[in-house]
Amino acid sequence: MPGSTPASLSAEAPAVPAAAAAAKKPRFSPGLEAWRRFRRHKLAVASAVILLGMILAVAFGPLVWRVPINEIDFAAKLEGPTLAHPFGTDDLGQDVLARLLYGGRISLSVGLCAMLVAAFVGVLVGALAGMSRGTVDAILMWLADLFLSLPQLPLLLLVIYLFRDALKSAFGPEGGVFIMIVIVIGGLRWMPVARLVRAQILSLREKEFVEAARALGASKMRQVVRHILPNALGPVIVAGTIDVAAAIIAESTLSFLGLGFPPDIPTWGRVLFDAKDYLDIAPHWAMFPGAAIFLAVLSINFIGDGLRDALDPRRVL
Amino acid sequence: MSRQYLIRRLLIAIPSLLGISLVLYSVLALAPGDPFGELATNPAIPPEVAAALRAKFGLDDPVWSRYLHWLTAMFQGDWGFSFVSRMNVDTLILQRLPTTLIVIGAAQLLAIVVALPIGVLAATRPYSVFDQIANTLAFIGFSLPTFFTGLLLILLFSIKLDWLPFVFRDDITATGLQWLWEETKQSIMPVMVLGLFQGASLVRFVRSAVLDVVRLDYVTTARSKGIGERKVVVRHVVRTALIPVVTLVALQMPIVFGGAIVTEQIFRIPGIGSLLISSILANDTPVVMGVTFVFACLVVLFNLIADFLYAWLDPRIAFR
Amino acid sequence: MVEALLDIRDLKTWFATEDGLVRAVDGVDLRINRSETVGVVGESGCGKTVTARSVLKLIDMPPGRFAGGQILWQGRDLIPLQAAEMDKIRSKEIAIVFQEPMTSLNPVYTVGDQIAEVLREHEKLTRRQAIERAVEMLALVNIPNPKMRVHDYPHQFSGGMRQRVMIAMALSCRPKLLIADEPTTALDVTIQAQILELMQEMKEKFGMAIMLITHAMGVVAETCQRVVVMYAGKVVEEAPVEALFGDPRHPYTQGLIRSIPRVDRAAVHKERLEAIPGTVPSLLTPPPGCRFAQRCRFAKDVCTQAIPPLKEVSAGHFVRCVL
Numbered sequence: 010m011p012g013s014t015p016a017s018l019s020a021e022a023p024a025v026p027a028a029a030a031a032a033k034k035p036r037f038s039p040g041l042e043a044w045r046r047f048r049r050h051k052l053a054v055a056s057a058v059i060l061l062g063m064i065l066a067v068a069f070g071p072l073v074w075r076v077p078i079n080e081i082d083f084a085a086k087l088e089g090p091t092l093a094h095p096f097g098t099d100d101l102g103q104d105v106l107a108r109l110l111y112g113g114r115i116s117l118s119v120g121l122c123a124m125l126v127a128a129f130v131g132v133l134v135g136a137l138a139g140m141s142r143g144t145v146d147a148i149l150m151w152l153a154d155l156f157l158s159l160p161q162l163p164l165l166l167l168v169i170y171l172f173r174d175a176l177k178s179a180f181g182p183e184g185g186v187f188i189m190i191v192i193v194i195g196g197l198r199w200m201p202v203a204r205l206v207r208a209q210i211l212s213l214r215e216k217e218f219v220e221a222a223r224a225l226g227a228s229k230m231r232q233v234v235r236h237i238l239p240n241a242l243g244p245v246i247v248a249g250t251i252d253v254a255a256a257i258i259a260e261s262t263l264s265f266l267g268l269g270f271p272p273d274i275p276t277w278g279r280v281l282f283d284a285k286d287y288l289d290i291a292p293h294w295a296m297f298p299g300a301a302i303f304l305a306v307l308s309i310n311f312i313g314d315g316l317r318d319a320l321d322p323r324r325v326l
Numbered sequence: 327m328s329r330q331y332l333i334r335r336l337l338i339a340i341p342s343l344l345g346i347s348l349v350l351y352s353v354l355a356l357a358p359g360d361p362f363g364e365l366a367t368n369p370a371i372p373p374e375v376a377a378a379l380r381a382k383f384g385l386d387d388p389v390w391s392r393y394l395h396w397l398t399a400m401f402q403g404d405w406g407f408s409f410v411s412r413m414n415v416d417t418l419i420l421q422r423l424p425t426t427l428i429v430i431g432a433a434q435l436l437a438i439v440v441a442l443p444i445g446v447l448a449a450t451r452p453y454s455v456f457d458q459i460a461n462t463l464a465f466i467g468f469s470l471p472t473f474f475t476g477l478l479l480i481l482l483f484s485i486k487l488d489w490l491p492f493v494f495r496d497d498i499t500a501t502g503l504q505w506l507w508e509e510t511k512q513s514i515m516p517v518m519v520l521g522l523f524q525g526a527s528l529v530r531f532v533r534s535a536v537l538d539v540v541r542l543d544y545v546t547t548a549r550s551k552g553i554g555e556r557k558v559v560v561r562h563v564v565r566t567a568l569i570p571v572v573t574l575v576a577l578q579m580p581i582v583f584g585g586a587i588v589t590e591q592i593f594r595i596p597g598i599g600s601l602l603i604s605s606i607l608a609n610d611t612p613v614v615m616g617v618t619f620v621f622a623c624l625v626v627l628f629n630l631i632a633d634f635l636y637a638w639l640d641p642r643i644a645f646r
Numbered sequence: 647m648v649e650a651l652l653d654i655r656d657l658k659t660w661f662a663t664e665d666g667l668v669r670a671v672d673g674v675d676l677r678i679n680r681s682e683t684v685g686v687v688g689e690s691g692c693g694k695t696v697t698a699r700s701v702l703k704l705i706d707m708p709p710g711r712f713a714g715g716q717i718l719w720q721g722r723d724l725i726p727l728q729a730a731e732m733d734k735i736r737s738k739e740i741a742i743v744f745q746e747p748m749t750s751l752n753p754v755y756t757v758g759d760q761i762a763e764v765l766r767e768h769e770k771l772t773r774r775q776a777i778e779r780a781v782e783m784l785a786l787v788n789i790p791n792p793k794m795r796v797h798d799y800p801h802q803f804s805g806g807m808r809q810r811v812m813i814a815m816a817l818s819c820r821p822k823l824l825i826a827d828e829p830t831t832a833l834d835v836t837i838q839a840q841i842l843e844l845m846q847e848m849k850e851k852f853g854m855a856i857m858l859i860t861h862a863m864g865v866v867a868e869t870c871q872r873v874v875v876m877y878a879g880k881v882v883e884e885a886p887v888e889a890l891f892g893d894p895r896h897p898y899t900q901g902l903i904r905s906i907p908r909v910d911r912a913a914v915h916k917e918r919l920e921a922i923p924g925t926v927p928s929l930l931t932p933p934p935g936c937r938f939a940q941r942c943r944f945a946k947d948v949c950t951q952a953i954p955p956l957k958e959v960s961a962g963h964f965v966r967c968v969l
Contacts, residue, residue, distance in 0.1 A: 052462070155345045157577065158629055160621035162584030163602060167350070167618050170606045171357035258471050262588055265473045266603055278473075285477055285592075289485050299474040307469035314465070543749040547812075550702055552736030553767045555729060561763075562752055569754075641799045642753055 043243075046319040053315020056308035063305055067113035076107040078275060090293055097293040099283065105297055112275035113301060116257055119190055119276070120309075123256035126195025128249045131202025132238070138203065139210030150207070153200040161197050162262065168193050169268055186270050194259045201248050209241035243320030250313035254306045261302050277302045331643060335633040339626050346622040347400070351393050354615065400619065406612030410605065415616040419598055423620070425496070426597030429516055430586050436521030437528050445532025446564055452537060460529060467526025472519050472585040476592035479515045490515055494595040516593045520585050524578065531574045535567035542566075569640045576632030579625050649721055651823060651855050652678040652701065652740075657715035659693075659700045662708060666930045670696040672879035673715070675956070678823065683849065683856040685870035685887070687863060687902065691929075693879040694859045695745075698825045701857075702742055703732055738768040741816035745828040747808035751800035757784070758796035761815045768819045783814035786851075787844060806837035810844065817848055824848075825857045830865070842869060863906045867891055872962070875899050878937035879929055881956065885963040895965040897942045898922070936967070 048054060081101045088098045096105035138149040169189065176185035261278030263269035265285075270276050272283065277298040284294035399405070405415035448457040484492040491512050500508055539545065540563055548562040549555075587599035594600060598617050605613035637643040659671040671693040678684050686694045699705050701717055703724065717724040719735065727735075744750045751760060761783055762776035771779065777796060784792035787810040800808055809829060816824055826845065830838035842865060849856060858870060866873055866887065873890045875883040875898065883896040894900045901922040924941040933939065935950035942949065948968055956966045 151341075151345075155342055155349070158342060158580065158622075158625045159346060159349065160580050160583050160618070160625050162580075162587055163618040163621040164350075164353070166587075166602060166606055167614060168353055170614060171353060175357075254469070261471055262473060262584065265471075266588070266591060268603075268606065281473065281477070288477060288481055292481055292485075295477050295481075299471075299477060303470055303474060306471070307466060310465055310469050543744060543746050544752040546699075546704055547744065547750045548752065549704055550736055550742045551764045551767065551815075552733035552738060553763060554733050557767075566752065566754055640754060642801050 043319040047315045050311075050315035050318050052311045053318075056311035056315070059304065060308040060312065063113065063301070063308075064117065067110055067117060070110035070113075071107070074107055074110060076104040078107045078111045079103060079273065096297045097291065099280075099291075099294055100287060105280070105294060108275035108280055109277065109298055109301055112277055112280060112298075115187070115270065115274060116260060116277045116302070117305065119187065119194070119260040120253040120257035120305075122191040123194040123198070123259070124249050124252040126191060127198040127252050127256075128202055128245060130196065130199035131248075132206050132245065134199060135203035135206025135241075136210065136238070139207040146207075149203070153203050156197065156200050159197065161259075165193055165197065165259065165263065166266070166268060169263065183270075183274055186274075190260055190263065190269065194256045198252050198255060202245055202252075205244045205248060206238075206241050209244070213240055247313055247317045247320060250309060250316055254309040254313070257302065257306055257309070331637055332634065335630060335637075339630050342629075343623065343626055344397075346626070347397055347619065348393070350615065350618060350622065351396055355389055355392070405616045408605075408610055408613045410608045410610045410613070415612045418601070418613065419616055419620055422596060422598045422601050425595060426586060426590065426599060429513070429520065429589070429595060429597060430582060432513065432517045433520035433524060433586075434582070436517055437525035440521070441525040441528035441532055442564075445529045446536055446559065446567075448529070449533045449536035449540065450559060450563075457533075461533070464526045464529040467522055467529075470523070472523050472588045473592060475523065476515070476519045476589060479519060480592070483515060492593060494593045496596050512593075516589045516595055519592075520582070520589050523585055524582055527578060528571070528575065531571050532567065535570045535574075536563055538570075539563050539567045565639075569636060572632050572635045572639065576629050579628045583621050583624065650677045650718070651680050651682075651720060652676070652857070653716075653718040653721075654697070654701070655716045655718065657697065657700060657717060658713035659696050659705060659710060660713045661710045668929045669713075669879050669932065670710075670929060671700060672929070672932070674876070674879070674881055676874055676881065678855050678857055680822070681849075681853050681855055682872065683858060683870045685866035685873040686857060686859045686876060687861060687866055687873060688876035689861060692876045694876050695827055697876070698742065698827050698857065698859050701825060702736055702740055703727075704742075734768075737764050737816070737821065738819045739821050740823045740825065741819070741821040742825040742827060743809070743812045743816050743829045746832050747805050747812055748832070750812055751808055753800055756797050756799055757803070757811045760800075761796075761811070761818055764815060764818050779818065780814070783818050784811070786817075787811070787814045787848070789814075805833055806840065809833060809837075809841050813841075813844060813848065817852060817854075820852055821854055823855045823857065825859070827859045828861070829858075830862075831860070838865075845869070863902055875902065878932065880937060880953075880966065881964075882938065882966045883964065884956075885965075889960065889963045893960075893963075895959055895963070896938075896967045897944055898938045 080103060082098070082103075090097045096109065099105055099108070134149055134153070138146045172189060173186070176189050179185060180188055260269060260276065261281070264276050264278030265282045267282050270279050272279065280298040281295055281302075284291070284298070288295055403416050405419070407413075408415050408418055411418050444460050448454075448460040451457055480492040483490040492515070494512050494516065545558065545562055548558045553561075583599075586597070587602060589595070590597045590599035591603050598620060602614065602617040602621075604610075605617065654674055654676040657671055657674045657676075658669070661668040661670055674693065674697055676684070676686070676697065686697065688694050696705065696710075700712070701719075701724070712725050715725075719740070724732065724735070751757065755763075758777050758780045761780035762771075762773060765771045765776040765779050766773065769776075781792045781796050784796055789795055789807060789810055795803075800811070803811060813829075824845075829845070830841050833841060845856065845858075846869065848854075856869075858866070860866060870887050873883075873885060873887050874881055875890075875896065877898050883890065883894070883899045885893075885895075890899065891903060894903055905922065922941060933950065935948075935952055936942070936945075936954055939945045939949040946968070954966050954968045956964045958964050
């Protein structure tokens, strides 16, 4: 990993002096210690800055860049980047920058919401499995294994194919598709989190402080929420970060296949879908949304790597 | 490798197949407006066909019995009829499957050939310049969505350089070497898109597996034998590092299939991935179900292959 | 003076770590003559394992590096040697047995293949010849039914049996020196005795020298002719075994000897076992004077000012102490 901790002493090096040295170091609180480790990962820090910039841009960009996203101007169609249209225009003469700023809100929030769904389901299933053991545990873990071996994209396409119309009529074209995509993407990604939480519970439930809480008569629910979950937080945050990136890719893929958001909601994947047939005459139209997806996903992945170094030093992958 | 282990793995594959079919059928059953029923009430379909469909799917039976019906039909190879392509679904899928498998297989091969040496070299020189470059490139590789890489390659090799065709043709009339050349030329970009994406994550898997093995005691033992660093790395490090890599690659298969669907769609390769998309767009439900089921079976199959490879690579397995 | 088999002179093996430079081995002198058994003793972290691995250049570089000194093998310095040259010495002339038999064998190859690998490399045998020799070696280290077991994997052997396999592997090319790095520490007490006995037996048969690294003084008393005591990366005392146990000069050696559990005494006098107070000092910033001074009950002002030189108190008995 770039910029991460250099190899510590190898096996043959003396253990005692290392321990003595560790004792000499000033003590940090866990949060500060994690921040110190995260900061050492240069690419992760740079990525955090870039991602923050992108979030600010899509949040406030449309307020500053006040060109409407659906102003059709055939006179200026398929223009390359100009001062009036810094990212060029599409086949209807609409401003690509305005569309990307607006669509980015959806692309990024789909990623975030899908991650929250995945994390919520994962923590729930993991906690349930970890606390109940026995048959319930076995069934839930079998289910997790099963979901891991489901072909995600085909299933995603199948669900969207079958439920699209019903949700559209219930929540409107935007809301319906948004809810569906978030739930389906999230619902297919809870398994790693569930496993992490369960493993953490199994290893922690016999530890003294949980024993103590149990002796004091804390309810199971309380034990999990107060004592076990905070300990599982590090790995879950790392898994969740990676999930955001995966969800952004999943949404973009759906939209790119023409099966995600409708054309009037220009998510990055959707813009790319519209642009792909004009690759020869207007490559800029495809490059900007593609680069936006790539940059967002890359920086989230790097942040995930940095967080892993900071919060979950045991795991390598 | 013990026979018991193999049989056990085979037996475990059956409930997962059943589970997957159950998930698929539940999705179908939960869908508003019975998708098969729609067909049966579609005025474009002759009434006798509609009646036959109603009877076959037992539309008025309870859900579980319909599931069993559907399942037995699937296992008997009776996957329904595609009204769009005017042929049986299983025939249609079997026609398209080889193309998909060849593209995926070639891409996996490319991924392994590229990623294995890079991962091993990076891990044996941890934190060196080479390692950092390889690692950064790997991150870029799996952060680039396949649909974007596909477009980039088309832009570069087809539009700017005009070296490679960007539409895959299955009706190439040339023969002999010329045919081979044309086939290779049109396969380069799809295989590269899929292979490099897969290779990028493989580099990380290999690197971390090798890093785990390098510090083990038996590697020091091997080094003390005086057999040379090359043999130490190849025989003792890489050989054992492959064991966890196999499992990780198997876990990646669902993602690889997703990439294959996108790739087939971009380059218009006539495989089952592009078939799935076109069937969805054409509301061809039996084909959609069939292809999804085939993808599920392929994932189970690859997991099984991984289990066998794992047992073959690790003699301790036989005794677990 | 006869040329020593192995002559380590002022060896310094240092490790670059996050916290700074760890001087794990900091100026060690050590001689081993032909067919001699030399014990190297000290607490964990005193540098004895690093010294042993330095001889075969099995230190990972980086983070480790040789900061100085020489390792003369039959008069030839190993430190500047190319990797290919070094490989001709490894196992062929100097072999090593490690502390952890459970993890020192590769789990994916049969023990036969692992022994054969050495023979094929150094004696250019075919696979078949090498396996035959492996069977002979397994028989030699008293593994029952060697013809069958040669095709078994390490996980099919117990810890003691694996250590026998390791010894068979180490001795398969008849090396002139066997480095045994705490070969019995990880084993059950009854197995420990068997392994030591086996090593004695092998020594009688092959006549190689042995560098026995251990922290068990009892083992040293039984098997070695000469003893080197290490403390915090330096040799503090060196003597023939009788001299060391009869007249230990360094306070640290005295402490080590007093800490040997003696069943007879403990039972009769209810004596408390004596432990040396304190821990090994940090090797990051070693104290300027004698490294044992902080824990030494005889320490005087001079002890903390400069490292005392190694001085000869009687024939072959050296001690690094002002007393």
